Structure formats: structure tokens, C-alpha cells
Amino acid sequence: xxxxxxxxxxxxxxxxxxxxxxxxxxxxxxxxxxxxxxxxxxxxxxxxxxxxxxxxxxxxxxxxxxxxxxxxxxxxxxxxxxxxxxxxxxxxxxxxxxxxxxxxxxxxxxxxxxxxxxxxxxxxxxxxxxxxxxxxxxxxxxxxxxxxxxxxxxxxxxxxxxxxxxxxxxxxxxxxxxxxxxxxxxxxxxxxxxxxxxxxxxxxxxxxxxxxxxxxxxxxxxxxxxxxxxxxxxxxxxxxxxxxxxxxxxxxxxxxxxxxxxxxxxxxxxxxxxxxxxxxxxxxxxxxxxxxxxxxxxxxxxxxxxxxx
Amino acid sequence: xxxxxxxxxxxxxxxxxxxxxxxxxxxxxxxxxxxxxxxxxxxxxxxxxxxxxxxxxxxxxxxxxxxxxxxxxxxxxxxxxxxxxxxxxxxxxxxxxxxxxxxxxxxxxxxxxxxxxxxxxxxxxxxxxxxxxxxxxxxxxxxxxxxxxxxxxxxxxxxxxxxxxxxxxxxxxxxxxxxxxxxxxxxxxxxxxxxxxxxxxxxxxxxxxxxxxxxxxxxxxxxxxxxxxxxxxxxxxxxxxxxxxxxxxxxxxxxxxxxxxxxxxxxxxxxxxxxxxxxxxxxxxxxxxxxxxxxxxxxxxxxxxxxxxxxxxxxxxxxxxxxxxxxxxxxxxxxxxxxxxxxxxxxxxxxxxxxxxxxxxxxxxxxxxxxxxxxxxxxxxxxxxxxxxxxxxxxxxxxxxxxxxxxxxxxxxxxxxxxxxxxxxxxxxxxxxxxxxxxxxxxxxxxxxxxxxxxxxxxxxxxxxxxxxxxxxxxxxxxxxxxxxxxxxxxxxxxxxxxxxxxxxxxxxx
Numbered sequence: 001x002x003x004x005x006x007x008x009x010x011x012x013x014x015x016x017x018x019x020x021x022x023x024x025x026x027x028x029x030x031x032x033x034x035x036x037x038x039x040x041x042x043x044x045x046x047x048x049x050x051x052x053x054x055x056x057x058x059x060x061x062x063x064x065x066x067x068x069x070x071x072x073x074x075x076x077x078x079x080x081x082x083x084x085x086x087x088x089x090x091x092x093x094x095x096x097x098x099x100x101x102x103x104x105x106x107x108x109x110x111x112x113x114x115x116x117x118x119x120x121x122x123x124x125x126x127x128x129x130x131x132x133x134x135x136x137x138x139x140x141x142x143x144x145x146x147x148x149x150x151x152x153x154x155x156x157x158x159x160x161x162x163x164x165x166x167x168x169x170x171x172x173x174x175x176x177x178x179x180x181x182x183x184x185x186x187x188x189x190x191x192x193x194x195x196x197x198x199x200x201x202x203x204x205x206x207x208x209x210x211x212x213x214x215x216x217x218x219x220x221x222x223x224x225x226x227x228x229x230x231x232x233x234x235x236x237x238x239x240x241x242x243x244x245x246x247x248x249x250x251x252x253x254x255x256x257x258x259x260x261x262x263x264x265x266x267x268x269x270x271x272x273x274x275x276x277x278x279x280x281x282x283x284x285x286x287x288x289x290x291x292x293x294x295x296x297x298x299x300x301x302x303x304x305x306x307x308x309x
Numbered sequence: 310x311x312x313x314x315x316x317x318x319x320x321x322x323x324x325x326x327x328x329x330x331x332x333x334x335x336x337x338x339x340x341x342x343x344x345x346x347x348x349x350x351x352x353x354x355x356x357x358x359x360x361x362x363x364x365x366x367x368x369x370x371x372x373x374x375x376x377x378x379x380x381x382x383x384x385x386x387x388x389x390x391x392x393x394x395x396x397x398x399x400x401x402x403x404x405x406x407x408x409x410x411x412x413x414x415x416x417x418x419x420x421x422x423x424x425x426x427x428x429x430x431x432x433x434x435x436x437x438x439x440x441x442x443x444x445x446x447x448x449x450x451x452x453x454x455x456x457x458x459x460x461x462x463x464x465x466x467x468x469x470x471x472x473x474x475x476x477x478x479x480x481x482x483x484x485x486x487x488x489x490x491x492x493x494x495x496x497x498x499x500x501x502x503x504x505x506x507x508x509x510x511x512x513x514x515x516x517x518x519x520x521x522x523x524x525x526x527x528x529x530x531x532x533x534x535x536x537x538x539x540x541x542x543x544x545x546x547x548x549x550x551x552x553x554x555x556x557x558x559x560x561x562x563x564x565x566x567x568x569x570x571x572x573x574x575x576x577x578x579x580x581x582x583x584x585x586x587x588x589x590x591x592x593x594x595x596x597x598x599x600x601x602x603x604x605x606x607x608x609x610x611x612x613x614x615x616x617x618x619x620x621x622x623x624x625x626x627x628x629x630x631x632x633x634x635x636x637x638x639x640x641x642x643x644x645x646x647x648x649x650x651x652x653x654x655x656x657x658x659x660x661x662x663x664x665x666x667x668x669x670x671x672x673x674x675x676x677x678x679x680x681x682x683x684x685x686x687x688x689x690x691x692x693x694x695x696x697x698x699x700x701x702x703x704x705x706x707x708x709x710x711x712x713x714x715x716x717x718x719x720x721x722x723x724x725x726x727x728x729x730x731x732x733x734x735x736x737x738x739x740x741x742x743x744x745x746x747x748x749x750x751x752x753x754x755x756x757x758x759x760x761x762x763x764x765x766x767x768x769x770x771x772x773x774x775x776x777x778x779x780x781x782x783x784x785x786x787x788x789x790x791x792x793x794x795x796x797x798x799x800x801x802x803x804x805x806x807x808x809x810x811x812x813x814x815x816x817x818x819x
Contacts, residue, residue, distance in 0.1 A: 083394040091390040
């Protein structure tokens with residue numbers, strides 16, 4: 001089980017959405033998204049493919065507009081995010097098209113004048129840390145190297161908000177480590193919103209997590225609290241128990257075989273959960289509560305959602 | 310301003326090859342274009358002709374590449390999440406196009422003027438600036454299209470679509486009521502001005518909002534505006550205003566009367582029109598022009614034919630364009646085109662025919678007589694001229710726009726050996742009329758220097774123009790506009806149907 005050191009999080013909100021809806025012809029990408037990202041958080045937005053993560057991020061970045069609803073970023077309506085407002089926001093996306101004809105050093109030099117807060121020393125530090133080849137064209141770089149160049153260009157001006165859309169996609173573990181290290185160093189002075197499928201990396205990084213499914217936020221909470229309330233429960237009986245039809249809503253993916261019953265408890269409290277087991281299933285020979293990784297929690301949520309559908 | 314220059318410099322660094330190629334082509338064009346001003350055709354003049362087609366393509370490429378370097382279509386461009394200010398981005402692109410298309414073209418045009426023997430005067434510089442404005446409008450359209458397309462491939466498809474649109478527009482324009490162009494300056498200007506203004510608005514909108522679907526829809530709407538303007542143009546009102554009926558007690562600039570068939574007398578009859586449009590019947594009543602003042606020329610800019618038949622039948626052609634030049638005491642056959650069904654209905658019954666003309670009166674007192682020489686010779690108000698190898702052509706080089714002129718010479722005054730000078734009748738005179746270019750202070754194109762061939766062929770293969778042969782150039786000056794008409798009662802159309810099917814050349818005497 002990973003240990004996360006929590007930073008003090010103030011009550012102010014850096015990102016807020018209010019009933020955000022986005023429709024693309026017949027597809028409802030977002031169905032009333034209500035999201036809050038507190039200042040100083042490293043907020044991971046997770047969810048299955050097609051959940052609406054990238055759509056939500058693009059609306060926040062004013063890359064395109066919402067069908068209805070409202071989004072606020074750094075105290076500003078997201079529709080106003082353009083020009084000078086972007087000097088406070090760093091954005092990196094796996095599928096963003098960089099100017100491939102330009103060398104890395106020229107790319108950084110080109111962006112420098114756009115940002116009054118650009119820090120040359122920090123830029124040099126990032127170049128060293130990420131081992132960027134300054135004399136090569138972006139088109140000649142590997143995918144991982146291009147992501148590092150994009151990240152360096154998004155961190156060098158010390159943005160107040162860093163938005164990362166699938167930054168680890170297709171990258172080897174070493175590159176991921178390098179990116180995470182760079183981000184964590186910036187975490188003291190910035191709020192980070194990151195969407196990713198790479199739950200193992202997210203688990204070591206995020207302070208908050210939001211689970212998006214079919215355009216809606218299923219839950220949004222601090223990582224320790226999330227990890228704390230999920231348990232894999234395994235109950236061994238002397239004989240096969242009678243499983244009642246009505247079970248607590250927090251019990252997910254219940255399965256039984258012979259004398260063993262297993263389920264996922266999503267609102268774990270040792271005393272209360274143990275009492276519920278006794279009341280519903282009877283006395284057991286043994287009960288084990290195993291903490292779950294973020295990946296296991298994600299899979300349980302996804303499969304449970306599919307079952308419900 | 311800093312951001313504008315910063316983006317501009319980036320574009321120069323990225324597109325330096327395209328810039329260099331475009332400038333090189335322009336330089337070669339300036340070097341080769343003067344070779345087209347005389348005979349014979351050389352490799353150099355062929356290069357110029359080729360570059361006349363290639364240069365606009367190179368500018369198109371430059372515009373597309375610079376606009377799409379920060380593409381406005383899609384949501385994956387890196388720059389949309391960077392602190393670009395859209396006004397400065399747009400300004401940087403305008404600066405680039407001005408710096409590498411407009412300014413080099415301006416320099417090239419001034420150079421060609423100088424090479425052509427036309428030093429820059431205020432009027433010529435005004436003409437050059439007009440050409441620059443026209444090119445800026447063309448580039449505006451290209452930039453707008455580049456702003457709503459994803460790449461050169463899609464842009465190419467759009468250009469092909471525009472070609473199809475232009476063809477369709479030409480076809481459909483013929484179906485709309487036409488009016489008389491010289492009476493419709495404002496609507497004619499609006500046909501261009503409105504779509505261009507909309508293009509400018511769409512381009513700004515696209516840079517400000519990047520709403521490509523809306524911008525594309527607006528462009529489709531823009532393409533429809535010429536049709537709407539054409540359909541909404543009040544042709545009759547504009548014509549009545551531009552060509553008024555002569556006021557009471559005031560004579561029309563000329564009287565036109567009808568000469569019934571079989572009227573005796575020796576007359577030279579001018580045949581108006583040469584070809585019969587497919588499927589139409591041509592009726593050609595003979596008309597006579599009188600009352601034209603001395604040193605005057607009439608130009609019929611438009612005509613209208615009305616027929617009244619038995620039982621209250623009425624047919625009206627509406628006003629349509631014409632280009633008929635009339636002289637005093639001239640007899641001419643006026644061509645009326647009728648659908649076969651209409652002709653068949655009316656051919657054998659007496660009908661009332663009313664033919665109206667919208668006419669411009671010109672004063673022709675300003676003349677300039679020159680004796681042709683072997684070397685290049687100036688013609689006042691026109692340009693610099695020279696004899697062709699054939700000796701029946703004069704090739705003139707002029708700046709910016711063509712003035713209207715009449716060039717006339719006579720076989721009796723030719724200094725060429727072997728030319729038949731027997732008989733000094735006016736019939737031996739060769740006269741060529743060239744209407745003026747009327748759309749602004751300069752003709753649209755790359756070069757401000759143009760050539761025109763004045764052919765003075767006299768029906769024989771013998772050269773007519775040699776050193777010393779006088780040629781008189783007359784420059785008609787517009788003095789007024791008016792309408793006049795001729796009414797013909799009881800005419801039987803079948804008596805005036807044109808019989809031959811091959812067409813009769815203008816100027817043929819009966």
C-alpha cells in the first residue's frame with residue numbers, strides 16, 4: 001500500500017464546473033459534470049475510455065465550448081481563457097500537435113517571450129533534468145522525448161495551474177518517472193489536474209481523485225479517504241451461507257462459491273461492515289479485509305458500472 | 310507589437326524557402342515580361358507567359374502556408390493553449406503577406422512601368438495602388454479560405470469547388486434579367502464589395518473565435534450574395550436614371566428612323582452582329598441614324614425591344630447590354646432574336662415594334678495624328694507604339710488601363726509601295742474602335758504595362774503601314790447619356806427575317 005504525504009490544501013477552488021454538458025451530434029460526452037479542484041491539489045481525473053475526461057479538460061482550457069453549463073478556471077469563466085490568461089496555465093496533452101519543424105532550443109526560445117514569468121534558470125534545470133537534446137528537431141524526437149519537451153515548455157514559466165491530459169500514454173517507466181519527478185517539484189507552487197489511465201503512477205502522485213464515467217463524476221475525494229474506504233472482503237463460512245437478495249448498496253461485485261463469499265466494500269468501516277456481515281450472512285469462520293490499489297478500485301467501479309448498465 | 314514581430318520572424322524562419330522561391334519567380338518575371346511587349350515571340354516571352362500563371366500559385370502557397378502555420382481548424386494545435394492574442398496573430402499574418410507578396414509586387418510593378426517607358430506620375434502611382442488593392446482583396450479571399458481549411462489538400466479541393474462555382478455563376482447569371490452594365494455601377498460594385506466585406510468579417514471571426522463550422526457556413530452564404538444582388542437589382546429604375554429621356558424642348562443626341570424594305574436608293578448598310586445563336590430566329594429591320602452633331606459618336610450601351618401584336622399581345626425583351634457604335638447618316642440592320650414559337654405566332658400578322666436604345670454621346674474632337682515610323686513612336690493619351698512585321702498592325706504599349714480610341718488610316722495615304730491608291734472615297738478608310746477599360750484606374754493583373762494590337766488590314770495582303778503613313782487617333786470623350794426609341798407600326802416580321810445561316814460580317818455593304 002502506497003503512502004501519500006498530504007500537502008495542506010486551502011479551501012479555495014482553482015477549477016469548478018457547474019452542470020457541464022457537451023454534446024457532439026448524437027454523442028453526449030459530458031452529462032452534467034460538477035467538478036471542484038482545490039488549490040494546491042494534484043487532482044487525478046480517471047475513468048474508462050470515452051468517459052469524457054479529455055472533453056472536460058478541453059472545455060476547461062477553452063479549446064472548445066460546452067453545450068451548456070459553466071466552468072471556472074483560476075476564478076475566470078473558462079470561455080475567457082485566452083491570450084494573457086494562458087500565461088498562468090501550463091497544458092500538455094498526448095495528442096497535441098507540436099511544431100515539428102523546429103529544434104528544441106528554438107521551440108523554447110520561441111515560447112519564452114510569450115510568458116513574463118519565464119524562468120531561464122528553471123528552463124535550464126528542466127532541460128538537464130529531462131535530458132532534452134536541444135539541437136534536434138521535434139519531429140526527430142521519440143514520443144517520450146517530445147512529451148518531455150512539451151512538459152519543459154509548460155513548466156518553465158511556473159504556471160499556477162498545470163493541466164496534463166494523458167501525459168504518460170505510451171511512455172516507458174523511466175520517462176514516466178522523470179515526468180512525475182518534474183511535476184512533483186512544481187506541486188508546491190501549482191495546482192495540477194491530470195487525466196490518465198496509468199493508475200499505478202497516479203496512485204503515487206495524486207492527492208485527489210475523481211472518477212468520471214459516461215460524462216458524470218461518480219466520486220471525487222481525497223486519495224487517502226478513497227483508498228481507506230475500499231476493501232476487498234473475503235468471508236469464509238463453515239457451510240455455504242444463504243445470501244439475501246437485498247444487500248447494502250456499498251457492497252459491489254459480490255460472488256460466492258461453496259463456503260466463501262467475496263465482495264468489494266466501498267464504504268469500509270471495520271465495525272459497521274463486520275456487523276453487516278454478521279447480520280446478513282451469519283457468523284463466519286474468518287473475515288479478511290484487504291486494502292485495494294487504485295487500479296483495483298477503478299476496475300471494480302468500471303465493472304460495477306457495466307453490470308448496472 | 311512585440312508579439313506581432315515575434316510571430317512574423319518565426320514565420321519567416323519557417324517559410325524562408327517558399328519566400329525565396331516566390332521572390333525569385335517575381336524577379337525572373339520582371340526580367341522576362343518586357344520581351345512580351347513586341348514581336349516576335351521569344352523564349353523570354355514564353356517564360357513571362359508561364360510565370361503569369363505560376364506567380365499567383367506561389368502567392369497562394371505562401372498565403373496558405375503562413376495562415377496554416379497556426380491553423381485555426383481543429384483542437385490539437387499547440388498554440389491554442391499558449392498566450393497568443395488573436396489580434397496580434399492576425400496582424401502578424403497580414404504583415405507577412407504584405408511584406409512578401411504586396412511589397413515585392415509593388416516594386417516589380419514600378420520597375421515594369423519604368424522599363425516600359427512610363428515614369429511614375431501621381432496618376433500612375435494611383436493606378437499601381439489600385440492594383441495593389443485589387444490583389445489585397447484576392448489575397449484576403451485566399452487567406453479566409455486558408456483559415457477554414459486544414460491543409461493544402463483541403464484548400465486545393467476548395468479552389469476546385471470555387472472554379473465550379475464561378476462556372477455555375479456565369480451560367481445562372483445569363484438566366485437572370487441583365488440590364489445595362491453601364492447603368493449599374495453600384496450593383497456591379499456591390500457584387501464584389503459585399504462578398505469581400507463578408508470574407509473579411511469571416512476571417513476576423515475565425516481568428517477571434519475559431520468556430521470553423523460557423524465560418525464555413527457563412528462562406529457558403531457569402532457565395533450566394535452575388536445571385537441575391539443580381540436578382541434584387543432594379544434594372545429598369547437604374548437605367549431610367551442613368552439614361553433619361555430627353556427633357557421637353559431638348560433633342561435626343563440622334564434620331565433613329567425605320568427604313569422599310571425595298572426602299573430604293575444606294576446605301577451602305579452596316580450589319581450589326583455576326584452569329585445567330587443556336588435555335589433563335591433573327592429579325593433585322595433596317596434603321597437610319599440622323600441628327601448626330603458634328604464630331605460626335607454615339608454608343609448604344611443597351612437596347613430593348615417591345616412587340617405589340619393582335620388581341621392585346623405584348624412581348625418585352627427587357628433592357629439588355631449592347632455595344633453598337635453609331636455614326637450620323639449611317640444605315641444599319643438591327644438584330645432582334647426571337648424564340649421560334651414567338652416568331653411563328655407573329656410572323657405573318659402586322660405588329661407594332663418599338664426599339665429603344667440607351668445611348669452615350671461622345672465628343673470626338675480630340676485627335677492626334679501621327680506619321681508612323683520604323684522606330685517606336687509615342688501616341689498621346691495611349692502609349693508607345695511600333696509597327697509590326699506585317700505592316701498592317703500597330704502594336705502599342707500602354708500603362709495601367711486602356712483609353713477608348715478610334716484609330717483610322719486610309720489606303721490613299723499609305724506610303725507603302727504597291728498599295729492601290731486609286732479612288733479616294735471614304736470607303737478606302739480603315740477604322741478601328743477600341744472601347745475604354747472602365748473598371749477603375751488600372752486593369753487587374755500582375756504587370757501594369759500592357760500591349761494592344763491595332764490591326765489595320767484592308768482586305769488585301771498588301772502592307773498598308775510604312776514609315777510616313779499617317780494614322781489618326783481619336784479619343785472620344787463622354788458628354789452625356791440619353792434614351793431614344795423608334796416605333797415601327799404594321800411591320801410583318803417574316804419580311805425581315807435574316808435568310809442566311811452563316812452570319813454576315815459587320816461592315817458588309819449590300
